[in-house]
Structure formats: structure tokens, C-alpha cells
Amino acid sequence: MDSLELMAYGMGQHTYSPDGLDEASIDALIADVQDELADLPFAPTSALLDGTARTQMFRRIERRALGATVRVLHVEAITSAPFGTEAA
Numbered sequence: 001m002d003s004l005e006l007m008a009y010g011m012g013q014h015t016y017s018p019d020g021l022d023e024a025s026i027d028a029l030i031a032d033v034q035d036e037l038a039d040l041p042f043a044p045t046s047a048l049l050d051g052t053a054r055t056q057m058f059r060r061i062e063r064r065a066l067g068a069t070v071r072v073l074h075v076e077a078i079t080s081a082p083f084g085t086e087a088a
Contacts (some may be wrong), residue, residue, distance in 0.1 A: 021029075047053035 045053070047056075
């Protein structure tokens with residue numbers, strides 16, 4: 001391998017990155033995003049303020065619970081009286 005190929009494989013570390021981003025680049029991008037998010041003020045949405053988000057959450061929980069419930073019907077075998085013993 002020549003030096004250009006080594007650079008393409010992560011500066012001689014033999015790592016492959018199809019998008020050209022190595023671990024240090026990704027860590028730097030994550031740090032930038034975290035800094036930007038830290039600067040933003042927290043503003044709750046209207047769904048959080050009026051309680052509709054909580055209502056929807058509880059509704060989803062109930063639907064999942066009902067969907068996971070196995071419904072079993074009690075089945076009884078119906079037997080008739082033995083043949084020839086019917087009432088007249």
C-alpha cells in the first residue's frame with residue numbers, strides 16, 4: 001500500500017470509513033451539536049403544557065397492554081344423555 005492508500009484507511013490504522021469520517025471527526029461533530037443544544041432555551045410544547053401529551057402516552061400504554069392480553073374463552077364440551085335414555 002502506498003501512503004495515499006494508508007491515508008484513505010485512516011492514517012495507517014487500517015480502519016475503513018466509507019463516508020471519510022473517523023472517530024475523532026464524529027466526536028467533534030457530536031460535541032458541536034451538544035454545544036448548540038445547550039445554548040437553546042427549553043421551551044415546552046403546548047402538548048406538554050395542556051396535558052394532551054400525557055393523555056396520549058397513557059392511551060398508548062393502555063392499547064399496548066390490551067393488545068398483549070391473550071383472551072381465552074372458556075370452552076365446555078356439551079354432552080348429551082346416552083342414546084336410548086331420552087324422556088318420552
